[in-house]
Amino acid sequence: MKTRNSIKLSFILLFTILNSSFSIINAQFYKSDSPLAHTYSIVAFDPQTGDMGVAVQSHWFSVGTSVTWGEAGVGVIATQSFVNASFGPHGLELLKKGMSPQEVVDELIKRDDGRDYRQLAVLDSKGRAASYTGSKCIQPAGNIVGDGFSVQANLMSTDKVWPAMAEAFKNSKGPLAERMLAALEAAQKVGGDIRGKQSAAMLVFRGKSTGKVWEDKLVDLRVDDNPSPLVELKRLLKVHRAYEHMNNGDLQTEKNNMAKAMEEYSAAMKMFPDNLEMKYWTAVTLANNGRLKEALPMFKEIFAKDKNWKALTPRLIPNGLLKVDDKQLKEIMK
Secondary structure, three states: OHHHHHHHHHHHHHHHHHHHHHHHHHHHHHHHOOOEEOEEEEEEEOOOOOOEEEEEEEOOOOOHHHHEEEEOOOEEEEEEEEOOOOHHHHHHHHHHOOOOHHHHHHHHHHHOOOHHHEEEEEEEOOOOEEEEEOOOOOOOOEEEEEOOEEEEEOOEOOOOHHHHHHHHHHHOOOOHHHHHHHHHHHHHHOOOEOOOOOEEEEEEEOOOOOOOHHHHEEEEEEEOOOOOHHHHHHHHHHHHHHHHHHHHHHHHHHOOOHHHHHHHHHHHHHHOOOOHHHHHHHHHHHHHOOOHHHHHHHHHHHHHHOHHHHHHHHHHOOOOOOOOOHHHHHHHHO
16 A cells, blocks of 8 residues: 555656646747847838838847848838747738738737737838737836837836837937937937847838839848947948938939939938048049049049059940040049
């Protein structure tokens, strides 16, 4: 009898241990199976242009690869905390089916056994927003939905982070990307992520799709690993704007509107006066449009600073990128 009781007790003990182990594994499932993107983010809408955007910063490597999602004419999504990456593509599909952001949030959260660990924000092409913060997100954590935006944060140094983001966005002016950056900077100013900072990302899409995906994504910037990711993101955004001017200059050149083209090129070079590439292609455009006299001092300055541009120049003749005769080429090269 004693042996039977011992065996029975052993089975009970084994069952208890296994059950406890399973409970621990189950409790950790959402953490071990999900990227750790404890962070702060914003999804936002520009009523002037119809553009939609999402931006994020975190103390985690390459946060943009898992948190930020979007599609022109559909919406943008931020999925964070213990990230359920499927919220991105699945959420966009639900928006395409005509569901509102709130309905999308409700549906995705309802399906997810790890809902208590999640943080999610959805904004559609009409500027409607909805967001959710799970009860087990690491505190301080919270979200605010406003007119045309939602801000959300978890694992912060203070509960002032997401309110600061909301106020910064509401009180900012200018293009959507710059306004979202202002919200991220406001978050960092009041403390940001308690662990520090490592990566940041930003996406901006057209509110109405052109059907050309390569034209519908207006901004796509990522800083994957940097001690000051917002500083770098701001620099990259400025570079992005400068190259927008360069591209616009090229378009105006194609239309033979040289006055407007030079206005665009000058705007780019003013933003980055030491960028030789911008100066070089501006000089090439001038030469191609019969303004060699203006181009020559630019070529001279560029070649003095980097001889590789000089080596490149004759190679542009065969494919028609530099349209000058032999005499003019000699002037450029001397």
